[in-house]
Amino acid sequence: MMLLSVMGLNACTGSKKEAKVNESETTKKGTIDMKGKKVLVAYFSWSGNTREAAQYIAQKTGADKFEIIREKAYPTEYTPCTEDAKAEKEAGERPAIKGRVENMAQYDVVFVCVPVWWYTAPMPVYTFLEQYDLKGKTVIPFCTAYSGPSSTLRDIVSATPQSNHLDGICIVTKEMGGKDMEQKHPKIDKWLTEIGF
Numbered sequence: 001m002m003l004l005s006v007m008g009l010n011a012c013t014g015s016k017k018e019a020k021v022n023e024s025e026t027t028k029k030g031t032i033d034m035k036g037k038k039v040l041v042a043y044f045s046w047s048g049n050t051r052e053a054a055q056y057i058a059q060k061t062g063a064d065k066f067e068i069i070r071e072k073a074y075p076t077e078y079t080p081c082t083e084d085a086k087a088e089k090e091a092g093e094r095p096a097i098k099g100r101v102e103n104m105a106q107y108d109v110v111f112v113c114v115p116v117w118w119y120t121a122p123m124p125v126y127t128f129l130e131q132y133d134l135k136g137k138t139v140i141p142f143c144t145a146y147s148g149p150s151s152t153l154r155d156i157v158s159a160t161p162q163s164n165h166l167d168g169i170c171i172v173t174k175e176m177g178g179k180d181m182e183q184k185h186p187k188i189d190k191w192l193t194e195i196g197f
């Protein structure tokens with residue numbers, strides 16, 4: 001409850017405000033020619049929203065997928081999970097994660113799809129980003145959240161200083177696609193078109 005009320009203060013309700021966040025706080029605007037590019041969608045998800053969105057993005061872009069999973073599973077109950085995540089964030093941990101992307105060198109474009117956890121990406125995402133040489137690749141941040149991205153999109157940009165970046169977006173809970181998600185998601189579709197897909 002505490003977290004939700006804190007998050008309420010940070011609410012990013014209108015798309016107008018989100019667009020501003022994307023322009024001013026994440027990346028330089030632009031597109032690249034996606035023809036022939038090899039794309040990876042790396043994602044973290046605890047309760048399923050980001051997985052659903054990441055699968056949608058992968059399907060639309062013809063990308064391979066990689067799920068970032070902390071080696072030590074998070075609690076399945078909400079409050080214990082928030083406490084675990086908060087302690088990990090405050091300690092600046094880089095928890096061990098399962099598996100590796102086979103041949104990261106082959107990818108030109110990497111979507112990094114995460115839920116907002118305590119105003120930023122879950123710590124295993126930083127473990128992931130720091131494990132690879134992403135120099136010269138195009139990294140595209142994406143997040144889902146209850147209220148808004150906070151610093152999440154720009155934190156992913158900061159964590160990949162050797163990469164090129166395209167504008168990311170945040171999908172808030174009420175914008176999740178529900179049953180329609182498999183077929184269409186207008187906000188994600190519009191964004192993918194804008195960045196060159």
Ligand SMILES: Cc1cc2nc3c(=O)[nH]c(=O)nc-3n(C[C@H](O)[C@H](O)[C@H](O)COP(=O)(O)O)c2cc1C
Nearest residue numbers: 045046047048049050115116118119145146147148
């Ligand atoms: C540990 C934890 C921390 C969270 N922190 C935030 C937050 O700071 N801001 C926010 O808008 N939503 C926050 N949320 C809500 C999630 O970002 C949101 O429900 C997201 O869509 C969950 O994605 P998932 O289903 O892929 O795990 C938090 C959720 C959890 C479990």
